[in-house]
Amino acid sequence: MSDRGGRGAACGDGRPMGRRGFLRTASGLLVSGGLLAACDSEGPRSAQPLLDFAERQNERLERGLFRHTSMARVPGGARAAGDAFPSYHIADEEPEWDVATNGTWALAVGGLVRTPLRITLEALMAMPRVTQRVPHYCVEGWTAVAEVTGVRVRELATLAGAHPQAGYVDFTSFDEGYHESWDRESAEHDQTLVVYAKDGQPLSPKYGAPARVHSPTRLGYKNTKYLTSVMFMADRNGGYWTDRGYEWYGGT
Amino acid sequence: MTESQPQVVHRHHWIVRVTHWANAIALVLMIGSGLRIYNAFPGFAPRGESFCCWPWEGSMIADNLTFGGWLGGARHWHFAAMWPLVMNGLVYLGFIWLHGEWRDLVPRRGFVRDALAMAKFYLWIAGEHPRQGKHNALQRGAYFVMPYVAAVSVVTGIAIWKPVQLGWLGALMGGYAWARYWHFLAMAALIVLSVGHVIMVLAVDPYSLRAMLTGRYNASLSPEARNARPLVNLLPRRAAKAEAPDE
Structure with a gap:
């Protein structure tokens, strides 16, 4: 040839x-x-089962990696973001608790608990308080440092006598229907707080007043603001962003 | 010598070929989805702070260079495709280690001299193609560096994925913002290496495409045999002609 x-x-x-x-x-x-x-598309629809499978396996791995002793630390010299800390809400107007129509705000702790509770802000502030300087990890990729003060969710679980079979916790809000459910392990991490003060000041409506969830162990969208209740549950029930396609676990 | 006869050699084991193309697909998926994730916050400075080393803070990547459609979609692809990428890479590295192919990729003694000679040839400073075996010195350098850069992108990626649970890893990289930065730079380096690789395959040794598909390579068409520079002496006939005056 x-x-x-x-x-x-x-x-x-x-x-x-x-x-x-x-x-x-x-x-x-x-x-x-x-x-x-x-390009710029979500990819072939037929890949969805594979993506779902990967998400389930990743969640198993992430829950396996989770340690109560892993603490978020702020790098030395990092300043608190202060007003540069971004904020958003899903309601058209900035949600503000209206005492005239809703009565005094109180945090409901319920679901699979021995003693359902309603904790007023004063009572919450009288509970053992934790102040921590931690990063906030947004799903978008930014971080912001804040010094937050509040009560550990674990404290609330103990106080209400949450049932051991309650593997999940739902944090609901008065920002339209916003809520996000968590696995109980993450909810009872030392750094998972119901926060009522940021950078030494009472929480402003911009940042979720009167109280919000805050934990560096979860991406920002899992940290419900404008908090109304902490519900202990046997099953997870999704969440606002979770139902819109973001992963449920959202761990860091 | 009249005409060079085809000297077909078996060049790439099927494991190398399969992992090569699987890597190409996984890499495209990872880079595309990664750039879409980047666009959700195109910068590195923590809120309320500045970042020293990125002049393009706030500049987004063109949408049609990204993949995933939206942040959540891109994250699903990124966190799914990372597994085939890593496993495929481990199979490849494990194979070339056990099978000995790593010897073709590790820079040899005199690497700098050989690489310079190759660069001189490509820049028309030297007239004759330096002697080479399977790969020239520049190729060896690129193929040798690539797994290291890939390893950096994987380790920095894990640090971003788990900044709290694996906080020690992020701390090694200078913190979360820096881990994102190294992750981005490693990706940029992978793009440079991959695009350079594809360009050189097409411009210097398109016959190696066959080797990466079927495993077989016609050594009489090698760049050395053709005295091929980028886009020069692409066709085998030219090489035969060059040899003609020796008759």
């Missing part, structure tokens, strides 16, 4: 492209074409 033509080189030993070669080339073109067409 002469080697003079470029064709011999391109198609292998000068043989014309066989069926296998054609299939290889065609599948290569299909794959690269598919990848190009997939």
